[in-house]
Amino acid sequence: MELPVLLLSNGVLMPEAKMRIPVRSKFNLEMLDRFVVNRGMAQGKTMILIAYREDKDVYPYATVASVEQVTCWQYNAHTQYTLHVVGVSRAKIEAFKHPTCTVKFLVDIHGDVSSEIETAFLENCNRMLVYLSRENTEAAYRLQKLLKEKRLDSLSDAVMSHLNAIPNSTLLTFLSTVDVPKRVDQANAELDKMFKNIPLAGVQIEDLIPVKGTRRITPGNRTHLGQKRSEEDELERKLDEAQLPDTVKERVLQDYEKLKKMGTNSQESHVLRSYLELVASLPWNKSTTDQIDISIARKALEDSHEGMKSVKTRVLEFLAVRKLSDAVGGPILCFSGPPGIGKTSVARAIATALGRKFERISLGGIRDESDIRGHRRTYVGAMHGRIIQAIRHAGSKNPLILLDEVDKLYAGVSGSPSAALLEVLDPEQNFSFVDHYLNLPFDLSNVLFIATANDTSNIEPPLLDRMELIEMTGYSTHEKLRIVENHIIPRQLPRHGLSDDCIEFEMAGLQHIVNGYTKEAGVRQLERCVAALCRHAALRVAEVMNGDCTADTFSDLELPVIVDIALVEKVLGIPKFSHFDLVTQMKAFRPGVCFGLAWTPFGGELMLIETSGVKGKGEVSMTGKLGDVLKESVSVARSWLRANVERYKLEFSEEMDIHVHLPAGAIGKDGPSAGCALVLALFSLVAGRNVRNDTAVTGEISLSGSVLPVGGIKEKVIGAHRAGLRRVTLPASNRNHFEEIEDGVRREIDVVFVETIDELLTAMMEPHSLGYLAKL
Numbered sequence: 063m064e065l066p067v068l069l070l071s072n073g074v075l076m077p078e079a080k081m082r083i084p085v086r087s088k089f090n091l092e093m094l095d096r097f098v099v100n101r102g103m104a105q106g107k108t109m110i111l112i113a114y115r116e117d118k119d120v121y122p123y124a125t126v127a128s129v130e131q132v133t134c135w136q137y138n139a140h141t142q143y144t145l146h147v148v149g150v151s152r153a154k155i156e157a158f159k160h161p162t163c164t165v166k167f168l169v170d171i172h173g174d175v176s177s178e179i180e181t182a183f184l185e186n187c188n189r190m191l192v193y194l195s196r197e198n199t200e201a202a203y204r205l206q207k208l209l210k211e212k213r214l215d216s217l218s219d220a221v222m223s224h225l226n227a228i229p230n231s232t233l234l235t236f237l238s239t240v241d242v243p244k245r246v247d248q249a250n251a252e253l254d255k256m257f258k259n260i261p262l263a264g265v266q267i268e269d270l271i272p273v274k275g276t277r278r279i280t281p282g283n284r285t286h287l288g289q290k291r292s293e294e295d296e297l298e299r300k301l302d303e304a305q306l307p308d309t310v311k312e313r314v315l316q317d318y319e320k321l322k323k324m325g326t327n328s329q330e331s332h333v334l335r336s337y338l339e340l341v342a343s344l345p346w347n348k349s350t351t352d353q354i355d356i357s358i359a360r361k362a363l364e365d366s367h368e369g370m371k372s373v374k375t376r377v378l379e380f381l382a383v384r385k386l387s388d389a390v391g392g393p394i395l396c397f398s399g400p401p402g403i404g405k406t407s408v409a410r411a412i413a414t415a416l417g418r419k420f421e422r423i424s425l426g427g428i429r430d431e432s433d434i435r436g437h438r439r440t441y442v443g444a445m446h447g448r449i450i451q452a453i454r455h456a457g458s459k460n461p462l463i464l465l466d467e468v469d470k471l472y473a474g475v476s477g478s479p480s481a482a483l484l485e486v487l488d489p490e491q492n493f494s495f496v497d498h499y500l501n502l503p504f505d506l507s508n509v510l511f512i513a514t515a516n517d518t519s520n521i522e523p524p525l526l527d528r529m530e531l532i533e534m535t536g537y538s539t540h541e542k543l544r545i546v547e548n549h550i551i552p553r554q555l556p557r558h559g560l561s562d563d564c565i566e567f568e569m570a571g572l573q574h575i576v577n578g579y580t581k582e583a584g585v586r587q588l589e590r591c592v593a594a595l596c597r598h599a600a601l602r603v604a605e606v607m608n609g610d611c612t613a614d615t616f617s618d619l620e621l622p623v624i625v626d627i628a629l630v631e632k633v634l635g636i637p638k639f640s641h642f643d644l645v646t647q648m649k650a651f652r653p654g655v656c657f658g659l660a661w662t663p664f665g666g667e668l669m670l671i672e673t674s675g676v677k678g679k680g681e682v683s684m685t686g687k688l689g690d691v692l693k694e695s696v697s698v699a700r701s702w703l704r705a706n707v708e709r710y711k712l713e714f715s716e717e718m719d720i721h722v723h724l725p726a727g728a729i730g731k732d733g734p735s736a737g738c739a740l741v742l743a744l745f746s747l748v749a750g751r752n753v754r755n756d757t758a759v760t761g762e763i764s765l766s767g768s769v770l771p772v773g774g775i776k777e778k779v780i781g782a783h784r785a786g787l788r789r790v791t792l793p794a795s796n797r798n799h800f801e802e803i804e805d806g807v808r809r810e811i812d813v814v815f816v817e818t819i820d821e822l823l824t825a826m827m828e829p830h831s832l833g834y835l836a837k838l
């Protein structure tokens with residue numbers, strides 16, 4: 063047979079073995095160019111002859127090989143090739159010629175191998191397998207297969223091709239040997255030489271391939287294969303214990319069988335193993351038993367959270383329904399409100415009351431569906447999604463999972479995470495939720511999901527539709543003081559190793575913290591301030607215990623540490639906020655200015671609205687990053703004013719250029735609720751009379767002069783109260799919302815409900831304004 067020749071100077075390719083051969087010599091490149099590279103793929107694999115150089119000659123025996131792959135790359139402007147070949151058969155060169163030569167295929171002669179030699183050889187092969195499995199799992203897997211089949215001819219070739227540091231001449235002699243018993247002898251002798259200096263007692267190789275007469279091996283000495291075995295046993299045990307449902311069992315066991323057949327070091331086996339580890343670690347059949355005792359739950363909520371009457375009632379109703387009905391599903395609660403007002407901690411309290419595991423998934427900024435549902439296993443570095451992660455961490459299939467910041471999900475380029483969440487929350491579908499990575503249905507129907515959001519308008523409507531909103535509002539100063547006294551301080555003291563005898567918080571000190579250092583709807587910053595004071599006290603207590611006493615600190619070294627205004631300022635620095643802010647704003651009042659109220663995801667805010675007018679062309683300019691709806695409110699207010707000039711005997715000039723500005727220009731503002739404030743400011747500007755500077759207003763207006771209801775009343779009123787104002791004007795239709803505000807704030811706030819702009823003007827304009835008259 064005529065075959066193209068590749069001449070090798072080093073290494074010998076045995077039949078069935080694989081080899082990568084860099085092709086560099088001109089001789090070989092020419093052959094490659096003519097017979098391999100330009101041959102095209104259509105004609106199947108190319109057969110070549112691997113001939114061997116011996117001294118200056120060519121060895122008469124060679125290997126017929128098939129070319130599996132040719133890789134080529136550019137290096138220093140030269141094209142480099144590597145051939146990937148597999149040995150097919152021994153061959154004898156009949157006449158060496160270049161680039162092709164004639165060869166005769168050689169056939170093995172299978173004689174008898176004595177049983178001792180066979181046993182010894184198989185045992186040596188097993189040892190070889192142990193070594194191979196550490197480095198080359200594919201080769202180990204092939205060797206293991208040959209061992210099982212006891213194919214001595216191929217076994218001898220295989221072990222010889224993996225022996226290192228054997229002279230080329232020995233390998234060539236071996237290649238030329240067609241007599242199988244002789245080859246087994248040679249290979250066995252080489253293996254004996256190799257293992258002579260490496261004691262391998264303790265290898266549990268007979269577990270892999272039973273060999274006649276092999277010894278029992280003590281379990282103490284573990285080798286890699288032994289270890290692999292024990293890892294497999296461990297995994298099998300875990301899979302057994304996982305109590306897999308019948309629907310998934312078969313598929314998992316198939317994967318486990320596949321893993322057993324793989325070597326330990328291949329990438330694929332690592333991937334499959336960690337997948338099976340995940341499967342085994344999931345609580346397929348583990349759950350906690352709900353223990354709903356309403357009176358205990360009520361007490362737990364009372365003890366852990368101040369105020370929040372309506373929220374607590376709703377939560378208790380929710381628990382009661384769960385107690386009375388076994389039905390899974392039910393509403394998904396969504397706590398909405400500004401940060402730090404206890405959304406997370408109420409959810410945690412519910413989990414405690416139910417005796418369920420609590421897990422929190424932060425959804426803020428998630429853009430990929432795969433975050434929720436995992437990656438497909440074919441991806442490099444694939445991971446399961448956050449739902450499965452939470453279930454795994456909880457170790458029970460019915461935890462309470464808090465989906466935190468569900469309003470901060472974004473649709474990215476790779477699928478919408480909220481669509482994936484929809485499936486998670488849908489009781490019709492979630493009993494067989496399929497995470498892409500897990501690729502097995504997992505029952506989520508017993509999980510209790512609770513969501514939180516700062517701004518529900520950012521939640522996608524279908525998702526919002528699945529949830530029952532429980533609105534939570536920011537805290538007034540009174541409430542904050544109660545929370546700090548009854549909850550934050552008792553929580554912080556033990557965290558800092560302090561007792562009541564060491565530190566005493568004065569009410570004036572606490573008030574100073576709330577008013578001077580925090581401007582938030584919740585109590586998070588407040589808690590940080592208290593923690594800072596506790597740290598300060600802890601240092602002092604430690605100093606007193608040590609007896610450290612310097613002239614400077616002597617007066618400080620007395621216990622308890624009294625937290626008064628002076629100490630607060632010493633520890634927290636100069637106050638960041640003050641009543642002075644409001645007073646400054648009040649002093650800025652002149653015709654054309656008034657206080658509006660804004661709702662933000664961080665709570666209600668007092669907002670100064672300014673207008674000014676100059677003679678011009680009757681143009682209106684607006685600044686302060688106003689949204690379209692707000693701009694429309696300016697037009698409505700101006701139109702109403704123009705239409706009512708006569709009724710109010712105003713001297714309004716069509717030529718007046720009006721400028722409307724809402725300070726804090728960097729923050730975007732929108733919505734119709736500034737209508738009342740805008741019409742007031744414009745009226746005040748044109749009439750030259752001041753608006754009352756002790757009152758804030760919110761409400762939408764219509765062209766016909768009605769005042770319409772708006773949202774966020776609770777937050778806005780609390781915001782006005784927090785800022786220090788004690789009078790608000792609200793749309794009459796929002797009376798109910800005002801009634802829902804906690805008593806402390808309501809009692810301190812003077813409220814005027816108005817139905818029309820006329821009533822609004824009566825309530826808001828200063829009767830005897832001394833302001834100048836804007837005459838243009």
Ligand SMILES: Nc1ncnc2c1ncn2[C@@H]1O[C@H](COP(=O)(O)OP(=O)(O)OP(=O)(O)O)[C@@H](O)[C@H]1O
Pocket residue numbers: 366367368369370399400401402403404405406407408466514516545549550584585586589
């Ligand atoms: N009414 C309250 N009574 C007692 N402690 C409270 C109350 N409200 C909030 N806290 C405490 O304030 C801290 C912050 O609350 P939490 O983390 O639950 O806020 P959150 O509303 O979930 O905030 P975010 O929206 O930023 O996640 C917690 O330590 C919580 O216990």
